Amino acid sequence: MTASGPTILWFRQDLRLADNPALAAAVARGHPVMPLYILDDETPGPWRPGAAARWWLHHSLAALAEDLAAKGAPLVLQRGPAQDVLDEVVRESGAAAVYWNRCYEPFAVDRDTALQRDLRARGLEAQSFNAGLLHEPGSLKSGAGGPYKVFTPFWKALQAAPAPPPPARAPERIAAGRAEGERLCDWALLPGKPDWAGGLRQAWTPGEAGGRARLAAFLEHGLTDYGEARDRPGRPGTSRLSPHLHWGELGPRQVWHAALGRAAGRAELALPFLRQLAWREFSAHLLYHWPDLPEQPWRAAFAAFPWRGDDKGFRAWCRGRTGFPLVDAGMRELWATGWMHNRARMVAASFLVKHLLVPWHKGEAWFWDTLVDADLANNAASWQWVAGCGADAAPYFRIFNPARQSEKFDPAGDYLRRWLPELARLPDDHLHRPWAAPAEVLAEAGVELGRTYPKPLLDHAAARDRALAAYQAFRAEGT
DNA sequence: TGAAATGTTGGGGCG
């Protein structure tokens, strides 16, 4: 086997040129580099990217291809099971090395472990790197020597750990070999008819440049207010970096160092934001150590929970027609933009799981298909957190009251009015509970419950009691 | 990264 063959740089969820250790190593190896992306819809099983994520992926790959071309190395696109595709590409190109940045999803770990073994057995160099996490699973261990199961000690350990290495710049130039592949437009990642992506195009700029611009804008205007502003869905107080982080257009190490740099020695200004970045790490570590997290309750006893199969309620929830303004606003924001404010996510998810008693897997699957930031670890860990069966989960008796939540976090109704235009003319003091508004107030605002806006699916107090009773009964049974 | 019920406190109106 020739050690002088080209290097295949296999892109996965690291769609960037800066802070990309595998790319830097491939360039440093000193042979032609073939950047490769493989659309593998088979290996991930049910967790292949959903519809909104595919829209993002299309544009991110287009941006990456352009950036790579400008450096001299066109991106090669191939489709199929990654193992088969790589075999083929290695044979055709005479590659001597394959480099990639590690993924931590269970199917990816299994696949990559086998791949590395096979490539090495055939005399190739196969190397992987960390581009996706501040600290990889296994590098942060609890006092007992195992993985952390509670967030706060994890967060403390993360802060006490040696700072992650500073990010490297993008290579100046990439020497390329021959390259031919498929065409991105043939992959049909974008919606056909109807084209539902209008709201996504308006809300996002996928790609490394878009991610960097978003980060810069957030650091400039949002970092120091983040602790307060992030909870207010009607204001632009969150970073909106999640999809960029998911696809690796930004690396967490870039974000970490940039935030601390912006805080200029006053690290406490950056901590509320970095803490959220740490939740992303915590989820990734949980998934790595508990690979069935997306399918099975982390607390095994929850397998016996008496969920209901409320299809009518589930459909109303999906389309933002529950009659509870904050839930509906969140679900419509999701449908329109592929993203939902975190406060709304918690309330909407809690509503599905606790008010409707629909199994959390159903919400997990819907989010997977509709979120541009759909991330296996974050999605699974967060749904389990809400449902009460996850690690460090919300206690089962914590049941959000959607009306009180929007009164508290969207008092002026900016968020509700933006996503529920049919309620926009209701005065602030009735906007959060239209079912309780006097008839003349509704009429004045042009609202007809059951026609222009749904009547509430259920009574909050009764649903709360039902959820508490279900959890109580299930708990008694388990003991 | 709750909500609701219940308990406590303290200011102010009033006889």
Place this chain on the structure above:
DNA sequence: ACGCCCCAACATTTC
């Protein structure tokens, strides 16, 4: 001045 009540504002407890 004093006791009494009301009630808002907190604090605590329970789910």
